[in-house]
Amino acid sequence: MADYAFPDVPSTVEWKTQEGQPVIEVDNLGIEFLRGRRRNLSLREIIFTGKSAHNRETFWALRNVSFTVGRGEAVGLVGGNGGGKSTLLKMIAGTLLPDEGQARVGEGVAPLIELTGGFIGELTARENIFLTAGLHGMSREETEARFDDIVDFAGPAVRDGLDVPYRHFSSGMQVRLGFAVITCLDEPIILVDEVLAVGDAAFREKCYNRMESLLDQGRTLFLVSHSASDLLRFCTRGLYLNGGTLVGDGPMDEIMDRYLSELMGDDYQQPSLEEREDQRLSREDAKIKRRLRREAERAKLEDEAARRAVLG
Numbered sequence: 605m606a607d608y609a610f611p612d613v614p615s616t617v618e619w620k621t622q623e624g625q626p627v628i629e630v631d632n633l634g635i636e637f638l639r640g641r642r643r644n645l646s647l648r649e650i651i652f653t654g655k656s657a658h659n660r661e662t663f664w665a666l667r668n669v670s671f672t673v674g675r676g677e678a679v680g681l682v683g684g685n686g687g688g689k690s691t692l693l694k695m696i697a698g699t700l701l702p703d704e705g706q707a708r709v710g711e712g713v714a715p716l717i718e719l720t721g722g723f724i725g726e727l728t729a730r731e732n733i734f735l736t737a738g739l740h741g742m743s744r745e746e747t748e749a750r751f752d753d754i755v756d757f758a759g760p761a762v763r764d765g766l767d768v769p770y771r772h773f774s775s776g777m778q779v780r781l782g783f784a785v786i787t788c789l790d791e792p793i794i795l796v797d798e799v800l801a802v803g804d805a806a807f808r809e810k811c812y813n814r815m816e817s818l819l820d821q822g823r824t825l826f827l828v829s830h831s832a833s834d835l836l837r838f839c840t841r842g843l844y845l846n847g848g849t850l851v852g853d854g855p856m857d858e859i860m861d862r863y864l865s866e867l868m869g870d871d872y873q874q875p876s877l878e879e880r881e882d883q884r885l886s887r888e889d890a891k892i893k894r895r896l897r898r899e900a901e902r903a904k905l906e907d908e909a910a911r912r913a914v915l916g
């Protein structure tokens with residue numbers, strides 16, 4: 605069996621919001637951190653300046669960030685290193701709390717925002733699968749029903765290591781398992797932070813297919829990546845964070861152009877109008893195809909339900 609042949613994810617998402625309603629509302633969000641490096645002060649500085657023994661200098665990793673995301677949108681986050689992208693994702697996932705403003709999320713969130721996927725190093729991969737699925741509301745029976753799909757997707761190395769403590773997994777195996785579990789959950793919002801770069805080419809292709817499939821189901825995707833082609837492939841809207849401030853919000857290709865030209869200056873060759881139009885058309889095309897597939901799937905389910913009702 606080819607590595608990319610895998611069962612499609614089940615479409616059992618239950619929505620709390622109405623179509624067209626925002627699923628994420630970020631309002632004036634801000635978070636302040638202590639600077640990582642804490643310089644020890646000299647005795648003279650402590651006595652004469654009245655400062656404490658550690659330098660408690662703080663900075664705003666994000667500030668005044670506001671935007672909303674609609675159901676089914678695929679949003680790409682760009683920005684240079686330290687711009688605040690991962691911090692924003694963690695705040696949407698609820699693993700970091702804001703010092704100012706708020707991030708309201710109207711649906712469940714499946715986050716893959718750290719290599720480890722939030723898994724616990726001391727537990728085995730098998731135990732982590734059940735724990736994560738349970739934390740996202742899946743019963744033991746539901747998890748058992750999807751267990752083989754998860755492990756098939758993650759690949760043979762993960763299957764062989766199912767009963768090994770997770771901390772012994774290589775980074776590639778960790779990503780494989782993390783992505784397989786997170787995308788098998790029924791959560792309507794998926795957050796993915798720069799994890800696709802870690803897997804090998806065959807696994808990346810599997811991940812791309814799965815992301816397409818999740819978008820087909822109308823899920824909302826938030827993707828952080830330094831890969832322009834990944835972002836342009838999946839995202840229609842781009843957000844640009846610079847120094848913790850949201851400096852751009854618009855069509856993904858335009859945001860990408862702006863970010864890359866600011867990053868690379870004269871070395872950046874902006875696509876021609878024709879190339880840009882081609883990119884836009886192929887994305888629109890993909891979006892229409894996804895919508896049609898989704899409608900066909902919905903019609904099939906309705907037909908089946910009607911048939912079952914007639915047959916009693």
Ligand SMILES: Nc1ncnc2c1ncn2[C@@H]1O[C@H](COP(=O)(O)OP(=O)(O)OP(=O)(O)O)[C@@H](O)[C@H]1O
Pocket residue numbers: 637638639640665683684685686687688689690691692
């Ligand atoms: N827990 C923390 N404590 C202190 N500083 C932090 C913490 N987490 C992140 N930072 C700092 O906040 C800033 C934003 O970090 P963040 O990881 O969100 O950037 P990023 O845009 O994801 O960067 P990259 O592209 O390099 O992954 C950086 O200066 C980082 O060092």
